[in-house]
Amino acid sequence: MSKNANVLVIDDEPSILNGCRMSLSENGYEVTCQPSGQAGLEEALNGKFDVVLLDMKLPDLNGMDILAELHTHTPGVPIVFMTGYSTVQNAVKAMKSGAFDYLAKPFSDDELLFAIDKALENKELKEENQCLRKQLFERFDFSNIVGENNKILEIFDTIKKVAPITSTVLLTGNSGTGKELFAGAIHAHSLRSARQMVTLDCSTLSPSLLESELFGHVKGAFTGATQNKQGIFGTANRGTLFLDEVSNLDMEIQGKLLRVMEYGEYKPVGASKAKKCDVRVIAATNKDLSSMVTEGTFREDLFYRLNVFPIRLPSLSERKDDIPKLAYHFLRFFCRKIGKHLEGFSDDALATLMNHPWPGNIRQLKNTIERLVILADKGYLDSNSLQGLESDARSKVNKAPETVAELKAVKKELLDSYFGNIEKTFLKKALTDCNGNITKAAQQVGMQRSNFSLLMKKHNMSVKSIPPSK
16 A cells, blocks of 8 residues: 555564565654553654554463553554464454454464555545545634735746646745645645645754754654654655755755655664655745855755745735735624624725735734734724834844845835825815815816826725815
8 A cells, every 4th residue: 555654563473574574664654663562652652653463362462452452542553463372252342442353363474564554544545534524624714815916816827837746846035924724725626635744843943953853763762852853754654744944954964855855765873774755845945046046055956956846925015906905805804713703894994904014014014903903992993003013124124135135125115115105195185175076076186187186096095084064
């Protein structure tokens, strides 16, 4: 059935252990053997196995007791009993207690392989059902990608094309643009969607810990390694691995990552033998990897291996037409979560949200809406509710830019945030003085009506939001 599956054999007969090891290894399985019940139980609880072959009669522990322990602590792992006492009563008792199948000694290689394949097929079917159920819930969860901007729609089309194949995808874009959500969308539309997607933030661990986290380690590999540990590549086998902030990997780890991606094999820390794996990699970064290659801080060969299918995610300032939809999406979510009922946003509040620079992108917008919902003491959110946004933006531009790109971003932020507010005040005063009459307001300020209307459209202003003059 599935190659690279890990099988644990617990039996006190050397001939059974050797026979199982030889037969299963020749058919592509990873096999671990233990000659006693206690050693086998500890191995099963501390390791990561797809199937356990368990002798019912062991000298130190009863097989049924081991079954009960494993059924409690590793419920997803199928147990296949082996016994020389092939009675119907024993078989029924074992199956009722949670065993998946029953092999009567002596058994042939074909019988053994059939039992293992059947157990793995059943295990994979359960995992598929769990994943499909999880996806069904997530489809209606707040983490769904919200947006109708053309750039976002183009990315959706791109995902539909790349998701079904196994090519590596590199997601780039500023922090807070939703790279993990798009990675999840790629996985959900892939042929691996029945398997899990494992996520690792490469910026959270030191290089020494990161190697163990990625590739696992063997017992005694370093101080504190008291047992074998399966790494993320082992966990993500036949699934998807999302490496967030991949630019933070040091050069040594980059080389080992490249080998896994090139040859489909890795070596746990302290191990003498490589392991095989089949993992689709989706990587993400908010840095320019090509510039890092030029600077010598990122391997060129790994960059080309990751950059097979690049997808750039737009910042929120590039998809401002999605801000109202996103704002209402987060408003509804946090109202449900916090237990408040808010009607929505006033026109001027939406205009403020639309014209805010949002350097933190969707993540910042989401956090801002959560804060506004918590603080809201009226049935809706207006411009007074958003007064903190301006001071928040000012504190951000007070930080000296370090690159040309940051300087340009600060200039744009100043124009959008401050001059934009002046324009809005200018329009509002003219319209208020003329009781919402756009033609008269344009004449009064010395503008053509079409230009005045365009400026109103730019700021999402409507005459309905203009209070009558007194």
